[in-house]
Amino acid sequence: xxxxxxxxxxxxxxxxxxxxxxxxxxxxxxxxxxxxxxxxxxxxxxxxxxxxxxxxxxxxxxxxxxxxxxxxxxxxxxxxxxxxxxxxxxxxxxxxxxxxxxxxxxxxxxxxxxxxxxxxxxxxxxxxxxxxxxxxxxxxxxxxxxxxxxxxxxxxxxxxxxxxxxxxxxxxxxxxxxxxxxxxxxxxxxxxxxxxxxxxxxxxxxxxxxxxxxxxxxxxxxxxxxxxxxxxxxxxxxxxxxxxxxxxxxxxxxxxxxxxxxxxxxxxxxxxxxxxxxxxxxxxxxxxxxxxxxxxxxxxxxxxxxxxxxxxxxxxxxxxxxxxxxxxxxxxxxxxxxxxxxxx
Amino acid sequence: xxxxxxxxxxxxxxxxxxxxxxxxxxxxxxxxxxxxxxxxxxxxxxxxxxxxxxxxxxxxxxxxxxxxxxxxxxxxxxxxxxxxxxxxxxxxxxxxxxxxxxxxxxxxxxxxxxxxxxxxxxxxxxxxxxxxxxxxxxxxxxxxxxxxxxxxxxxxxxx
Numbered sequence: 132x133x134x135x136x137x138x139x140x141x142x143x144x145x146x147x148x149x150x151x152x153x154x155x156x157x158x159x160x161x162x163x164x165x166x167x168x169x170x171x172x173x174x175x176x177x178x179x180x181x182x183x184x185x186x187x188x189x190x191x192x193x194x195x196x197x198x199x200x201x202x203x204x205x206x207x208x209x210x211x212x213x214x215x216x217x218x219x220x221x222x223x224x225x226x227x228x229x230x231x232x233x234x235x236x237x238x239x240x241x242x243x244x245x246x247x248x249x250x251x252x253x254x255x256x257x258x259x260x261x262x263x264x265x266x267x268x269x270x271x272x273x274x275x276x277x278x279x280x281x282x283x284x285x286x287x288x289x290x291x292x293x294x295x296x297x298x299x300x301x302x303x304x305x306x307x308x309x310x311x312x313x314x315x316x317x318x319x320x321x322x323x324x325x326x327x328x329x330x331x332x333x334x335x336x337x338x339x340x341x342x343x344x345x346x347x348x349x350x351x352x353x354x355x356x357x358x359x360x361x362x363x364x365x366x367x368x369x370x371x372x373x374x375x376x377x378x379x380x381x382x383x384x385x386x387x388x389x390x391x392x393x394x395x396x397x398x399x400x401x402x403x404x405x406x407x408x409x410x411x412x413x414x415x416x417x418x419x420x421x422x423x424x425x426x427x428x429x430x431x432x433x434x435x436x437x438x439x440x441x442x443x444x445x446x447x448x449x450x451x452x453x454x455x456x457x458x459x460x461x462x463x464x465x466x467x468x469x470x471x472x473x474x475x
Numbered sequence: 476x477x478x479x480x481x482x483x484x485x486x487x488x489x490x491x492x493x494x495x496x497x498x499x500x501x502x503x504x505x506x507x508x509x510x511x512x513x514x515x516x517x518x519x520x521x522x523x524x525x526x527x528x529x530x531x532x533x534x535x536x537x538x539x540x541x542x543x544x545x546x547x548x549x550x551x552x553x554x555x556x557x558x559x560x561x562x563x564x565x566x567x568x569x570x571x572x573x574x575x576x577x578x579x580x581x582x583x584x585x586x587x588x589x590x591x592x593x594x595x596x597x598x599x600x601x602x603x604x605x606x607x608x609x610x611x612x613x614x615x616x617x618x619x620x621x622x623x624x625x626x627x628x629x630x631x632x633x634x
Contacts, residue, residue: 166506166588175586208500208501274549275546275547348601349597350570350573352569381531383574383575386531386575388557403538405544409546412549416549416583416590417502419577419579420579421577422535422551423533427572432565440572441572449501449502
């Protein structure tokens, strides 16, 4: 009996293991990557990957590390949960788009960052940014107005710099990526100059030491003096007087049930700033999951009145997108202005 | 094989089976190779199939266009289940800003994308007790089921 159980378990285990090893790279790509990189790697919120000139410039090792570490602050998440076999399957699948042509030089990088700085500023900063933080927005978002068809990635990103070898960087700068805005500098810059630029880029790696502050709560609840109706009026007035675009109020349950049974003691007051929204959607199309700005007034069973708001600082951390910092600072200021008027 | 070894193997096996599901994704996003209007229609059907009610649809694109901005299709679908909203806004009023849930539906070229917050990832931010944590996981599973259904194409465009 015990023997029987043991072999049974072994079979199940083996099946699981071999199943993991033959993991289907294409299916994994669809599941984890295609939302951002496009169905067949053509690009989206993430960079295009399937162009042969892109794949020529990416080594297997770089792909593995990029999948594992992502791009802190530049949307791409770290896929720590994938098994080694799954990562291999993904790399294998992506290799179908083009082989790696990077040659790792045996000579260590001999560049001089001080000489590299002005070269970078002259040849690269117009696209990758003076501070190397990349274009406004990421990848190829076809639907929104952009300056370039593909947004230049951040070169100071720790996820990128720790994954990319010097050989890879040399190759990309020399060859460029045909079919993308990234030009070839083979005839403009000599080998020493390229090494100088790489040395400079390496000195600009941004600090990603993990944020150790304890997580803030997602929402904030205020007890308010005054009746439910008075509070709703006060919040509405505060929103109006601050020149936000105001949407019609909604009961929290509105649309989930009919008008007779809807709880009328839970009202959401909603507002928005369209110019900020427009800018924000260019750098973060996923922003809709937390829109619009809402303050909710609820009357509890004991008659007490509460004002509940989202905590913008906590929301901001869900996106892994540091280009949103400014937008979120603005949204937070909007909430604070209204809240200050109502809660004091 | 003694009990302990079996326990160890069992745990290992269980871990191997569930590990790939524990993705650390704060936002869930899928792409459908389907034109926006069709995808928007389909997602309402799919939400219904998973016992959600669509409360309303906010036309962000329309609002932006009225203000003079050029934008492609962008809508937010508000959805939820009455009993859950009613019950939890009593027991956990701090959840109220999440209700109804918001699903962003937006065009990207010929494709349509769907994004939603991953409720299970919000547990630490809500200081969730056991019951709430379990509810959040159930919602995550429901949202994933909805998004999976959206990848099943009814009428795809030609790429």
